Amino acid sequence: MELGRKYHVGDLPGRLVREAREMLEQGGLKQLNLRALAARAGITAASLYHHYDSKTALLAELAASGFMELRRDLERADREAGEGRRLRGWATGYFRFARREPALFGLMFDPEIAEAPQVAEARAAALAVLHRIVTEVAAAQGRVDPPLRHITLAVWTAAHGAADLAPSTPEGDELIEDVIAGLETLFRPAVG
Secondary structure, three states, X not given: XXXXXXXXXXXXXXXXXXXXXXXXXXXXXXXXXXXXXXXXXXXXXXXXXOOOOOHHHHHXXXXXXXXXXXXXXHHHHHHHOOOOXXXXXHHHHHXXXXXXXXXXXXXXXXXXXXXOHHHHHHHXXXXXXXXXXXXXXXXHOOOOOOOHHHHHHHHHHHHHHHHHHHXXXXXXXXXXXXXXXXXXXXXXXOXX
16 A cells, blocks of 8 residues: 555545535635545545546535435424424424535535536425425315415525525524514414
8 A cells, every 4th residue: 555545445435525525614615626635535536536527526416415414404303393383393494404504505506516416306305305394284274275386485495595694694593583483474364
């Protein structure tokens, strides 16, 4: 074995994704390059190309893993939501993930990366959690033929918009609660 080179066994592609995530979190997308990643992983740049044919392919794998993590967070938020709070649970879970993982969240929605098939598939799986919740909540409320796709899109857009706006607003981490309260007030049936 060459001096200074780490011998790698096991899941090198997974390790490369983990190292790429750390680099993304530390320096952002512009600072993440394949030569530095290979050096960090203790392999040659040429070896890296045995697993990922381009930086875009590696980033797509990282973004897809981000959506899988988000899906697990959303499923947990749904399980933990109290009665009548499932949509709120999904929206706050989504918002918290975005705030906790800003660099990864940004990558997950990067226009070039979002086109990759594995990213689109993982994003759809995360959004399927919301669609299922919307369907079950609407059924529990006895709604007849509700526009499920539109409701799903509205909840997702509100949570995503709040996550994007939060860093530049005084409300910060409380913005999602304000957005939800505003929507609940807006759509609450008028009394009397």
